Amino acid sequence: MDYIKEPIEINHVRINNRLVMPPMATSASEDGTVTSKLLKYYSDRSAGGYIGLIITEHSYISQQGIANPGQVSISRDSDIDGLKKLVQVIHDNGTKVIAQINHAGSSARKNVTGMPIVSASAVVNEGATGKSGEVPKVMTVDEIKAVVNDFALAAKRAKEAGFDGVEIHSAHGYLLNQFYSPLTNKREDAYTGATLEGRLRIHQEVIAAVRQMVGEDYLVALRLGGCDYMDGGSTVEDSIEAAVLLEKWGIDLLDVSGGLNGYIVPGCKEPGYFSAMTEQIKKKVSIPVILTGGVTEVKDAEQLLQEQKADLVGVGRAIFKDAMWPEKNMK
Secondary structure (H helix, E strand, O other): OOHHHOOEEEOOEEEOOOEEEOOOOOOOOEOOEOOHHHHHHHHHHHHHHOOOEEEEEEEEOOHHHOOOOOOOEOOOHHHHHHHHHHHHHHHOOOOEEEEEEEOOHHHOOHHHHOOOOEEOOOOOOOOOOOOOOOOOEEOOHHHHHHHHHHHHHHHHHHHHHOOOEEEEEEOOOOHHHHHHOOOOOOOOOOOOOOOHHHHOHHHHHHHHHHHHHHOOOOEEEEEEEEEOOOOOOOOHHHHHHHHHHHHHOOOOEEEEEEOOOOOOOOOOOOOOOOHHHHHHHHHHOOOOEEEOOOOOOHHHHHHHHHOOOOOEEEOOHHHHHOOOHHHHHHO
């Protein structure tokens, strides 16, 4: 097993191997703060430095963007001290870490946020993360600009907390993914659901705002819910075109997953659920690509890397369930 243990450098960040622990919600926060339970969870899994890169669970960029109770906040300057502790326990174990930042959009619930549910269009979220069944309020252009700014401020906090980079979340039916999917974007303005460029306009604006805030030499990744696997939804072809644009706009690392369908592919049981997407995307971009989904054994991760399906491979549920998985499999 050679490829999995090869280091890789992404925008000045040297990652010791190609194993990624992808973002997975623990619901271990209290009022958005980093708790001792959360610190132990990440310390246990990063112990020994067997994981090359950890992407922490999605953190909300604003009160209105909360997806779940127990979710970590990166929406307040007061969050930085707790996030510094989180980074420190992972860095102490010799592992790199980036923060995933997110707005839930119509996947939020009013009884959690205390605020109106918003989205690209007035379409009930029937994807994997749709919970409320509520028709969301259509975001105005000014509200979109405010969210773009919230993403930028969250990225600034991630940098101040010491994270090695930041990942913009546009997958699994959350807000940016709601703009990307033609099923949930029925707009007719500059963010139109009728063209890929319109569906990606908010992404372009978020990337530009984040870059302005953190600088060119800071790792900025994006998790793309490339395909909805639903009639009338985003397609694999869309994901390839989107990847090219996202690289052009300044993304350093693409983390490919599902769209409104979530993190599975209907009917797919083979390791590397999204390899049909990542293999094609990898041929069209020069930036590294992460593949996750159903990988539970190192031999499968190694094979996916050898077959040029991706540059890094995420192992999620297996590490979530067993903190010793990295040591058992990567020693």
